[in-house]
Amino acid sequence: MTMHFQKSDPVILGSGELYILEYDKITDPANLTENEEEQLINIGAIERGCTITVGTETKDIKSGNRGVVAKWIVDKEVKLTTGVMTWIMKNVAQYLLGANYEETKDGEKVTQSKMVISKNDNAKPVYLRFVHNKRTGGQLIVNIYRAIFDSDLQFTFDDDNPTSINYEFLALSDGVNNNYVEFIETFEEDEEEIGG
Numbered sequence: 001m002t003m004h005f006q007k008s009d010p011v012i013l014g015s016g017e018l019y020i021l022e023y024d025k026i027t028d029p030a031n032l033t034e035n036e037e038e039q040l041i042n043i044g045a046i047e048r049g050c051t052i053t054v055g056t057e058t059k060d061i062k063s064g065n066r067g068v069v070a071k072w073i074v075d076k077e078v079k080l081t082t083g084v085m086t087w088i089m090k091n092v093a094q095y096l097l098g099a100n101y102e103e104t105k106d107g108e109k110v111t112q113s114k115m116v117i118s119k120n121d122n123a124k125p126v127y128l129r130f131v132h133n134k135r136t137g138g139q140l141i142v143n144i145y146r147a148i149f150d151s152d153l154q155f156t157f158d159d160d161n162p163t164s165i166n167y168e169f170l171a172l173s174d175g176v177n178n179n180y181v182e183f184i185e186t187f188e189e190d191e192e193e194i195g196g
Contacts, residue, residue: 046083053077125172
């Protein structure tokens, strides 16, 4: 009997780029328009990488005489976590906290920016896109249709490490098909799809 053999390639290595936009600026999160694509904001340098966690909550169905006879999926939880080194206060205020942000300008030049964090802050849901360029060509793209910031913020300033902001988002249902996230893999012309 000949059994299937899976080569070790492809191996995904390295980080990528994270893009963000307010969810209410998108008509259909599964099919962004060209204008919506152009509005996506790149959040900057990622410290170590990006983690996407898909958790599943299940319920055991037990019978009195046979034990567990089935396991039903009752919920899924999708989280995206990354550390961002690029310091842009406006992004922290707008996309993470929903905090008040204002700038003072001298003509066109910004001379001061200020973020005020309040107990009344309420960040809007956002659309997230993580793009990883594969070493073999093509991309792995992760689109989280609708998400909210779901973590504590900690700012550490020291001499040895750059200040990194923890971007952690919890995916929400898209409100249409109960979808959370899509994974899209693209291939170069000479690259073979693996796993079939």
